[in-house]
Amino acid sequence: MSITTHMLTGATGFVGSAILLELLLRTNDPIVAIVRASSGQTPERRLHDTLEAVAQGFGLDEAWRSQLGRLRVVAGDITAPGCGVEETLPAARWVVWHAAASLQYQDRHREQIERTNIEGTRNTLALASALGAELFHHVSTAYVAGRRIGLVAPVPGDLTLVNNHYERSKVIGEQLVMASGHRYRIFRPGIVIGHSRTKYALNYNGMYGFLRGLIKFRDVLDRTQPGLSTRTVVQMRCDEVGELGLVTVDEVAREVVLLAQRDAPVGIYHITNPTAPNVAETIHTLFDLARLPRPTFVNDEAGYSTLDRKLSERLEFYRSYLVNPKQFCRASVQDVLGEESSPGLALPPEQILHFSRGYAAQVEAERVDVPVSR
Incomplete structure (x- = not known):
């Protein structure tokens, strides 16, 4: 054979x-x-x-x-x-x-x-x-x-x-x-x-792309007016009790x-991760890392300001992760693997920081200073 x-x-x-x-x-x-x-x-x-x-x-x-x-x-x-x-x-x-x-x-x-x-x-x-x-x-x-x-x-x-x-x-x-x-x-x-151990990623999509979008949004605000990013609390549609997979x-x-x-x-x-982190906690951590004030979570976009909409457009791909809360059934995996199936990896805020901090530093290092708008 x-x-x-x-x-x-x-x-x-x-x-x-x-x-x-x-x-x-x-x-x-x-x-x-x-x-x-x-x-x-x-x-x-x-x-x-x-x-x-x-x-x-x-x-x-x-x-x-x-x-x-x-x-x-x-x-x-x-x-x-x-x-x-x-x-x-x-x-x-x-x-x-x-x-x-x-x-x-x-x-x-x-x-x-x-x-x-x-x-x-x-x-x-x-x-x-x-x-x-x-x-x-x-x-x-x-x-x-x-x-x-x-x-x-x-x-x-x-x-x-x-x-x-x-x-x-x-x-x-x-x-x-x-x-x-x-x-x-x-x-x-x-x-x-x-x-899980070294935090190394070959390329940066998903959570990393969301973080990149936040950092670039902060830069846009500060080019518009120095310090504007520190004074701007955006609204973001998010199901706070949901999981981020x-x-x-x-x-x-x-x-x-x-x-x-x-x-x-x-x-x-x-x-998937059977111990996936909370959406709201993870977003707060990424906003902190991007040096932006934490957002105000809302249930719909009806009251969005112009800046809220600009950020929402920048993060369009990731919006679906933040609403329609869901968990993924892993029964078919567990039926086959039993105790060999993943026990999950807890990802509290400090772990999210460990995974994200290096990439945030890389994005910051690649920034090009642009004159403030007049």
């Missing part, structure tokens, strides 16, 4: 690189990573540089290096038919991991979002079919839940409830997987943040690989 070989897309991304390292350390199987050339770098160099950075950032010892002989890098592009793979791939018991995705959400990026998240999924499924893959692992997002509230079961997403083009594309991507005829597991991470990247990678190793049934799995 041929041996299991893993094929991975998105290996140079935040979650994909963590999954790749987990596969290198937890299995003895061959791995094929489909990687685009970019910025004058070969696919091999791109992936090597990414793994070096992530392994160092995660504080891994040198054990992962001894496993690189099992890793093959294949040039490709998920937005091309057949994922742009021109090399001949061997007969094997293929297991596909599709972790590549676009995190854009705005109307002006709709074409790119759909090309990556919808057509990219369709092309990866077609390649899986051509290879006769036994399993298709699809990395989605817990926020296909859209405007659902309360306890969200691991069920198909509803296109009538999505908040933006990103969520829509991920719902459609899941639909393609479920209709493909492949055996599948759909993994839905929450809002992914850095490593922050989950560390290493726990995401650990759980999805464990679910695969334990031969979890076909289905949908919420890869």
